[in-house]
Amino acid sequence: MRLIIEARVEGGEARETDATIVAVVERKDGSLADLGLTLAEGRALLAEVQAFLVPKQTAGWMKSQMACHRCGSMLAHKDARSIVLRTVFGKVDVTSPRLWACSCVAEKGQPRRSLSPLCKAVHQRVTPELEYLQARWAAHLPYRQATELLREVLPLDKGISFGSTRRRILAVGSALDAQINRDIASGPKPDSGEQVRESTTVGCVSVDSAWLNFSSSPRSRKAERDLAELKSPWAQKLTRDRHVNIVAGRATLSDRTPRLYAYVHKLVPSAPARLDQFLFASGVAPDERVTVISDDAGEFGKAVDGSQLARGRILDWFHIAMKFKAARNSVFGSKTMAPHERIAVETEIDHAKWLVWHGKGRQSVSRIKAMDATLLAKEGYEYSTGLR
Ligand SMILES: [Zn+2]
Incomplete structure (x- = not known):
């Protein structure tokens, strides 16, 4: 037929x-x-x-x-x-x-x-739709894969290229950056009075960072030229540094939808201003404060401490879990412990972790302190669990 x-x-x-x-x-x-x-x-x-x-x-x-x-x-x-x-x-x-x-x-x-x-x-x-699609998928995937994906599902064989996708997302990035800087310059300012309250729109913000590598193959020299074409001061700097430290945050709003923000550390004039702008844009009022969850790495410690809308910083689940894992590993490598003793300590660490996971932080801390006290009293034992 x-x-x-x-x-x-x-x-x-x-x-x-x-x-x-x-x-x-x-x-x-x-x-x-x-x-x-x-x-x-x-x-x-x-x-x-x-x-x-x-x-x-x-x-x-x-x-x-x-x-x-x-x-x-x-x-x-x-x-x-x-x-x-x-x-x-x-x-x-x-x-x-x-x-x-x-x-x-x-x-x-x-x-x-x-x-x-x-x-x-x-x-x-x-058309704006094509620009939108390129920017959207290049934000989620490597540029080359984003281009391939669009070519596979749409008749874009010669319509888009890896280079055009990269130029598109760089242009979108510059425009977003300029908008954020305008917001910082002219946006609302936090109230400094005593009458502050916990935010009702943003439950909390989690922040973490990662290092990205810049490779120097001929392809990326073309990428460097594209960046240089953008003529933005940070783009010029990026071509000199081979590594960039990305800071990314995620706010959980009261209706459970997430909002994200990210920037390259050292390439923004003020990380605290950036965090405040993000919180304002997420709906935090000038007299509201938000709890930030992060590890204690320096790059956003300063951002959180300098922020006027962030209130305090607590360690996130992932980094708490990492600390328990490190403690368990140190027991495993211990030469001063007999096998039966090692199993007992490992079980104790697991119990302490279970307590944290079930909202019984105080009980967990007292168990860990007790365990540390027992272990440190032993002859030849150099390390505490490090959990305290
Ligand atoms: Zn005429």
Whole structure:
């Protein structure tokens, strides 16, 4: 059997057309081998429909641009060029007519000007949706994988490249950064009075950091040039440093939805201002305070201590678990303990951890103190559990 998909235009500003075949799908009778449209057929169909629709839309729109905006007289046609528009469903070639500027705007002694309304209207030559998709997926995946993913599901074979995805996310990053700096400069200021209360919108914020490596293969030298093109001061710095320390935070809002923020440590003018801006943007009022959960690494210790909206800092679950693990490991490596003693200490550590996990922090601490006291009293025993 054959499935024939046709498209035609009717109504509106575009010229009505007869049906045009946009796709023919052939399937073997009596077989379920190719059930439904394949990915390739889906991509081709979307690309065909887009290539059919976009020129009709631009041609229809051009009709509204043929008269002078000042005096209403019709403008003379000069010539036409073909321009390429990038959309989520592929690159589309459209005709962009050039018109002679109206005599009512002509200046004496100046050569006659021409104008290209379509080029002016779509000067980026890319639809916002495609920019959004590239930025969104490149924020979640490596640029190359994000590009491959989009190419696999959409007819974007030549429509996007690794480089364009990277440039897109760098541009989005710069715009976000500029917006945050404007917010810091002009945003609300925290109340410094005594009358502060726990935030009702943000439950807590968890902050952690990680090191990222900058490789120096030829590909990334191209990346460095792209960064340099952005001409932002931090981009210049990034090309010199081979490692960057990323600080990332996650706020849990009262309706349980998360909000994220991140920055490169040392590349922001003020980490505390950044944290406060994030909390304000998450809905914290100037007289509210938020508890921050983090480990005690220096890079955000300063951010939290300097922040005016953050109240205190507590260790997060992950780092608490790490401390218990380190204590257990130290027991395992101990040469001064007999095997039966080691098992007893390990069991004690597990119990202490269980107590923490079940909200019985105080009981856990007293058990650990008691265990430490017993162990430290022993001859030849150098270490405490380190849990205190
Ligand atoms: Zn005119």
